[in-house]
Amino acid sequence: MELSLSELAALVGGQFVTTPSAQSVIRGFAAITDADEGDVTFYADPRYLPALRKSRAAAVLVPLDFDQAVPPVAIRTANPRASFDSLVECYASKPVPYAPGIHPTAVIGEGVELAEAVSIQPYAVIEAGARIGARTVIGAHAFVGRDARVGEDSQLYARVTLGERCIVGNRVIIHPGTVIGSDGFGFEMVNGRHVKIPQIGIVQIDDDVEIGANVTVDRARFGRTWIQEGTKIDNLVQIAHNVVVGKHCVLVAQVGISGSTRLGQYVTLAGQVGVVGHIQIGDQAVVGAQGGVSKTLAPKELYQGSPAVPAREYRVQMAHLRRLELLMERVKRLEQEVDSKSKSSPPPT
Amino acid sequence: MELSLSELAALVGGQFVTTPSAQSVIRGFAAITDADEGDVTFYADPRYLPALRKSRAAAVLVPLDFDQAVPPVAIRTANPRASFDSLVECYASKPVPYAPGIHPTAVIGEGVELAEAVSIQPYAVIEAGARIGARTVIGAHAFVGRDARVGEDSQLYARVTLGERCIVGNRVIIHPGTVIGSDGFGFEMVNGRHVKIPQIGIVQIDDDVEIGANVTVDRARFGRTWIQEGTKIDNLVQIAHNVVVGKHCVLVAQVGISGSTRLGQYVTLAGQVGVVGHIQIGDQAVVGAQGGVSKTLAPKELYQGSPAVPAREYRVQMAHLRRLELLMERVKRLEQEVDSKSKSSPPPT
């Protein structure tokens, strides 16, 4: 891409805030905080005004009422974010799609069913009885276990492992290195040794789920570990056996959920949150980063801290914790005053 | 599996609490909280009574003294859990064992010793000088480094990496994506740059250890990082160089242990616990979820919090933290009372 400033303004149907003096050439896209010379960016959130004032971008798309002087050439447009997105859509380099076909190095087991237009990449291993839906991509070095099923239009990136009998729906994206269907972590103590409890259930992942890189989702003790429709899971998340994650949840990186816990719909767990086993988290509940959830949480509430408590309570605790030193001094002063009075007052009669 | 309710009762030698009216067919197994129509479940722990009252299971195995009315058809048996387990053992789908043999795509280096009945899966790479014991399975895309050793009856799942010279015992299970023998994280600062300290030791994993998916165990600076007999490690755990984990420990998901720390026997670290380097954790010590261990811990004690303290102390801290607001108010009231007295009392003479 190479665009002059006037071409850029024309493309977004925008107007210059002030006529540009320099003749910059636009070569890339960037967020305000990342932008370098030659980049176009956009400004939609006043929190970024300080960043925009220091930005090295060549041009910035701004709202119609924007009237600040900033280093980039500013172009007014009704919806800067949408304009920027359509620019990106038109000009940015896009992922190269994987062409349909089965690479000759793929190892395809007996009775495997491959629907039309699947793309099976080099060194993929698909074990006996597995079924892959139409237009789905199985990445290089991916492993699909015996009798596993993947739906249509899904993408398993390089090195994804899908254990035997596990089920993946349609339009599911799974990033590299993720393991679906490892054994649940279950043992019982017999004569001083941990004896393995067989983990014979499966993992079921419903339509439109996206799962990040190097995530682990264990298979159920029996029955299923279940990620429901539309849920999005970030990198390095751990989901234990028999967990149910409801529809349209968001689990940020490094979250861990212990066995048999159930999340409702639209639950958000921020980064590094840990959740104990055998509890429920209500619909639309949100847990702040590094929260430690040790009991069932109500719907629609924001929780923080470890152990996690309602956010208001957490803020009060933290505020008081910060003021503890002052409190200590106040108590000391009270003790001195009370003590001095005892000495000065006549003893009680 | 398809069983009628009477067949089910006969199989476990059990008796109906009340004669079933419907003629359900049993098709699967599930925990109470997971069970759906067509599942049999079991009830052994009163904590699950509320869940059982809402359960959609077709049938539930209950203790002999159980007399509650619950939605599933209840069948009394002396040991519901054991009866359930043997049902599962007989009827549930079991993992298909890997047949012995060396897949033609496996790359086997010079001087590799493969004992009888090993199973080497597609695209496994076993480098020169490695030795694999009898009946051990090396999964698809697994990598066994130069001169590494794996004992008998062990299973390295797909995509396990075992670094050069590392040693794995008998009956060890390692789940997909786990990396054994990456370099320890050691650098020294020289003229403003971090210079790598060679990590030339190994990892030794003793008999009957199980390690989850996407775990990392670093090789020692020199000597060995050592996971002792019978220890069980969950997914996404980090074990740094020169750590020693004693026998029969349990490390739950996302635990991290820093360099040269030593765990005794039967230590339990709950999920997301972090442990600093160069300390000891005594036999049978337990650290609660998200605990942060910053110094040596005594045996047999339960610790919680970050920094981790004995559980009693932690509970007191948390209780007081919750009551801080009240304390603040009490101090304020005291100040007012003392203040009002100062004003009202005659000055000391």
Added chain:
Amino acid sequence: MELSLSELAALVGGQFVTTPSAQSVIRGFAAITDADEGDVTFYADPRYLPALRKSRAAAVLVPLDFDQAVPPVAIRTANPRASFDSLVECYASKPVPYAPGIHPTAVIGEGVELAEAVSIQPYAVIEAGARIGARTVIGAHAFVGRDARVGEDSQLYARVTLGERCIVGNRVIIHPGTVIGSDGFGFEMVNGRHVKIPQIGIVQIDDDVEIGANVTVDRARFGRTWIQEGTKIDNLVQIAHNVVVGKHCVLVAQVGISGSTRLGQYVTLAGQVGVVGHIQIGDQAVVGAQGGVSKTLAPKELYQGSPAVPAREYRVQMAHLRRLELLMERVKRLEQEVDSKSKSSPPPT
């Protein structure tokens, strides 16, 4: 290696503290706390004297002024650590380097450029248009995406995934299982569903960076996620889209950094630290283990806790938290005293 004690002393130019009575043979190297019979170790830090007193090592290199009686045979030398390091350098087993050459099983796409003396290991997949610099090693089962670039003298271990268009510099080491260039975690809510925001940027990793095992580094929304020169990253770390990690930083295991955050130079994040998105961390700032960083941090300061605060403040908070019980009692006593005075004093007139 087999060395007698006199050979060992001669090699390091050292002198026995007392003439050894036994004739031990030295076969290995170990830290004081790990050492076993037959090992030589070194003593350079008084913190390890208690460990040395219990050490089972055959020999220990000690400073010239060392005069303690310890179980290992002690050999005085001007710089025990340096002497030990050169012993290790001479005698310890070293990683076997990968010979140059392209394994016949490697899948090399169209237009791939391989510079002189590269080593491409079995089952590596290098997609169309990628470029690999001189003497670089691409490990077994590694994946290099379309148009990606790796510099000279770098090593991608087994199973590393480098996404399309990503850029890796010279002398970079990436350990097994690490995923560079997975999609950033970005969605917007449209009619109750999370709709994927395309992640079309790249990851750029500069010279002399080392990255541990099973790490994840997401590609930028647009522009780049950027790990600058000399930075060292431990295992299981998560780096989100558009993060910039400055030069010579140290990120210990299981750290997580959220989107668009920028670290300065020489920043240290200890194990399990979490950092929110869109903030800055100043040069040389240090965050203690399990810290939770929720806002921009000043340079050169040490921070601890979650939420992270300056270390002095944290220590005061923790000290007061431990003394809360005492404070509660002091307030109770004050209340009783004030109350008893109220009763005993005449009412204010």
